[in-house]
Amino acid sequence: MTRVFPEQLSAQLNHGLRRYYLLVGSDPLLHQESQYSILAAARLQSFGEHHSFSIDQHTDWDLLFSECQSMSLFSQRQVFILQLAENGPNAAQATQLAQLISLIHEDLLLIIHAPKITKAQENSAWYKALIEGGLLVTCHTPDHQQLPRWVQQRCRAMSLSIDDPSLRLLCYYYEGNLLALSQALERLSLLWPDGVLTLPRVEEAVYDAAVFTPYHWIDALLAGKSKRALHVLQQLQLEDQEPIILLRTLQREVMILLDVQSRPIDARRAAMDKLRVWQNRRQLYTGALQRLDRMRLRQIVHHLTSLEIAVKKDFSAECWPALNALSVLICQPQFPTGLYHV
Numbered sequence: 001m002t003r004v005f006p007e008q009l010s011a012q013l014n015h016g017l018r019r020y021y022l023l024v025g026s027d028p029l030l031h032q033e034s035q036y037s038i039l040a041a042a043r044l045q046s047f048g049e050h051h052s053f054s055i056d057q058h059t060d061w062d063l064l065f066s067e068c069q070s071m072s073l074f075s076q077r078q079v080f081i082l083q084l085a086e087n088g089p090n091a092a093q094a095t096q097l098a099q100l101i102s103l104i105h106e107d108l109l110l111i112i113h114a115p116k117i118t119k120a121q122e123n124s125a126w127y128k129a130l131i132e133g134g135l136l137v138t139c140h141t142p143d144h145q146q147l148p149r150w151v152q153q154r155c156r157a158m159s160l161s162i163d164d165p166s167l168r169l170l171c172y173y174y175e176g177n178l179l180a181l182s183q184a185l186e187r188l189s190l191l192w193p194d195g196v197l198t199l200p201r202v203e204e205a206v207y208d209a210a211v212f213t214p215y216h217w218i219d220a221l222l223a224g225k226s227k228r229a230l231h232v233l234q235q236l237q238l239e240d241q242e243p244i245i246l247l248r249t250l251q252r253e254v255m256i257l258l259d260v261q262s263r264p265i266d267a268r269r270a271a272m273d274k275l276r277v278w279q280n281r282r283q284l285y286t287g288a289l290q291r292l293d294r295m296r297l298r299q300i301v302h303h304l305t306s307l308e309i310a311v312k313k314d315f316s317a318e319c320w321p322a323l324n325a326l327s328v329l330i331c332q333p334q335f336p337t338g339l340y341h342v
Helices: 006-014 028-044 061-069 091-103 125-131 147-157 164-174 178-191 199-205 214-223 226-238 243-261 265-274 279-291 294-312 316-331
Strands: 002-004 020-024 047-055 077-084 108-114 134-138
Touching: 002 006, 006 028, 006 134, 020 028, 028 047, 028 077, 028 108, 028 178, 061 077, 061 091, 091 108, 091 125, 147 164, 147 178, 164 178, 164 199, 178 199, 214 226, 214 243, 214 279, 214 316, 226 316, 243 265, 243 279, 243 294, 243 316, 265 279, 294 316
Parallel strands: 002 134, 020 108, 020 134, 047 077, 077 108
Antiparallel strands: none
């Protein structure tokens, strides 16, 4: 199955429609805009109707199969839009889905939305049935390294000129929240009809709406980026993230670092394989191990334990300053002996 990014979809559609489109990822804006592009291209090919279905325990499969087979001489061509559940279809649903895909013909077009596709699903009959004649659109939210490129492309498409300070500010404020970022750019285009975005202009119209998970914080700590770690932590606090989740997540990562650090350098790759460290995160671990020796890692474990005890004693509010202080200290090249205590 051919894979493309959302920004490449229009070029693919200009070469003609596929029979199946699989939109995979967790970003609602990219799903929405990709679907809109497909439907717009489909309308030009006389697909005048579209029907949406959620694939779950309440799906009326008889209705779906009936719709597939009810085409008449006077019917319009139709688009079926299916939304898969977070964990994908179960065994029974997968069987029905494979049967449905086999019924799609030239007057039907199928769009499937999926939050993710697992290895097991890639081996399923319904997924394999999509390979021939299908297009996979990856709708994953760009990470902080990819986001500037996405914003620049968006600005070009909107005939906006943006300088580097403005670009950095938008990425800082809206990371993980493409919908809010898109709305901010629309607002800026209305405020400044000349299309020139400078830092003073952008500062007037934007606010911090970044969306993060604990793993964004962890990655910033591993990379030694203290400013980013503090920004992520601030947003997690505003979103009422439970401190205990942050503590447990960091504890788990530190234990992995301790395990890998205890191995000879030539055995660390095998250790990461055993610990199931993702390939795209291994460089972060390697960099962290160059900065954090065994003594420092054990100190971090000690202070995390103290923080967890404090949280369990209902000192959660006091825990946030301690997490901020610990974040800065973990990112420093040298680890001071006196840490902030709750």
